[in-house]
Amino acid sequence: MNRLEQELRARFGARLRTGAPLAELTSFRIGGPADVLLEVESEDELRGAMATAWCEQAPAFCLGAGTNLLVSDRGVRGLVVRLGEGFTHLAFDTRGDQRA
Numbered sequence: 635m636n637r638l639e640q641e642l643r644a645r646f647g648a649r650l651r652t653g654a655p656l657a658e659l660t661s662f663r664i665g666g667p668a669d670v671l672l673e674v675e676s677e678d679e680l681r682g683a684m685a686t687a688w689c690e691q692a693p694a695f696c697l698g699a700g701t702n703l704l705v706s707d708r709g710v711r712g713l714v715v716r717l718g719e720g721f722t723h724l725a726f727d728t729r730g731d732q733r734a
Contacts, residue, residue, distance in 0.1 A: 638671055638690040645682060646672055648692060656705045659692035659697060659716065665705025675718040687713045 693712030
């Protein structure tokens, strides 16, 4: 078990899946496995999962409803974070620190 998986499993337990097929989560029903798949239910969980991936220098991808998404049969390396039922709107401030 790698450090990314260890860190996430400590926080999210059985909600973390490894080698999970992404085909069942996309509208086109194609795609290989995610190295690590986690469904989050809140912005805090999303923030924590993404911060863990960043600290472990692992690639991370957010998956919404999975519509109009093509996933390679080779799957996705790193962390795939699926947004749970509670996410209907999410906005990011990408401007960074704008202090003068």
